[in-house]
Amino acid sequence: MAKVSAIENNNKKKRLVKKYAKKRAELKAIISNRELPIEERFKAQLAIAELPRNGAKIRLRNRCSVSGRPRGNYRKLGVSRIALRELGSKGLIPGLVKSSW
Numbered sequence: 001m002a003k004v005s006a007i008e009n010n011n012k013k014k015r016l017v018k019k020y021a022k023k024r025a026e027l028k029a030i031i032s033n034r035e036l037p038i039e040e041r042f043k044a045q046l047a048i049a050e051l052p053r054n055g056a057k058i059r060l061r062n063r064c065s066v067s068g069r070p071r072g073n074y075r076k077l078g079v080s081r082i083a084l085r086e087l088g089s090k091g092l093i094p095g096l097v098k099s100s101w
Contacts, residue, residue: 002068010061013054020055024048 030036030044053059062073064080072081079087088096 002063002070004068006070007063007068010063013060016052016055017057017060020051021057024051024055027051 027044027048031041031048033041061070062075063070064073064083065078066083066087067080069080069082073079074081074084077084077093084093084096085098087093088098
């Protein structure tokens with residue numbers, strides 16, 4: 001089990017990313033538009049720098065939804081390899097059969 005503080009920090013970052021996603025996308029569109037004057041693009045660059053750093057999507061960490069484990073996650077299922085094995089053994093994941101011989 002991961003530290004609760006690490007899980008909560010990641011959840012806080014998820015909320016910030018969701019909050020600033022639209023604003024950040026608009027500013028990035030202005031910055032990448034080469035037809036606009038350089039002064040306007042520079043102002044957009046300064047505006048995006050004023051936004052909170054934790055509002056950037058790159059700062060998120062994929063974590064297991066069951067245990068909070070930061071490594072060995074399956075993106076499609078949102079669980080770690082260890083949790084996947086346990087849930088598969090209990091028969092809680094449809095279509096997954098744990099192999100044993």
